[in-house]
Amino acid sequence: MSSDDTRNLDDTDPLMVRSVEKAFRVLEAFDGANRSLSLAQICVNVGLDKSAAQRFTHTLNKLGYLQKDPVTKRFELSLRSLEMARHFITANPLVNQAMPYLLHLSRETEETVNLTLPHGTDIVFAARFMSRHMLNTDVVIGTRLPAFCTAPGRAILSRLPADEAVTLLERSPLQAFTPQTVHTVDALVARLHAARDAGYATTWGEFFPGDLSVAAAILDQAARPVAAVNIGVSSARYTPEKAEELFAPLVVAAARSISQASSTF
Structure with missing residues (x-):
């Protein structure tokens, strides 16, 4: 719990x-x-x-x-415990709606593609297509990570009303998981403003060292963030600049398509 x-x-x-x-x-x-x-x-x-x-x-x-x-x-x-996760995934309309877009993104990029859902101050992985260039193999469906230092989490936070986002940041376990972790409220608010303006969020090794992640929020009919799609790659293969250049347009397009594809999240 x-x-x-x-x-x-x-x-x-x-x-x-x-x-x-x-x-x-x-x-x-x-x-x-x-x-x-x-x-x-x-x-x-x-x-x-x-x-x-x-x-x-x-x-x-x-x-x-x-x-x-x-x-x-x-x-x-x-094994019966695992069935509970299967029931959630098969019954969740957002996850089902997102699957074809995630699969397409995975095939197009050959990189790791994730769908994450917000839960309090965290994000939870609901779908994951692994790359042959595997990163963070301990992250599986159901894994929970802090929102404040992950690209999907920041993408979601950036689309919330400002006061609501700040409240969640103040409740978060703000700590430096790596030397790159941004972990003060003021600095994070600035990152959220930049993410909202850009339409996507990035993190460069802020939770997992060497993990470069680009994410965009999926919105419901009321324009509230209900999930995020992200692509994660390794700093051994990409610079942050190259990862952002290549993958930001793709995650933004995928998130927009998933948002528009369903009217009943």
């Missing part, structure tokens, strides 16, 4: 089913650093006593969302 989600939980909400919230916390305890967990680790990571952890893991195992190693007694996410 993201920090934004956690902040939005209301302990006094009479309609909140606490057992459901705890079950999802158990599932979300598993990630790249915690691919398998013992019952004791789940207790610590989720904040449950042993009895509650046993009930939740048993139920999730019976439902097929967790699998348990019969020897080590450790738990892992099952």
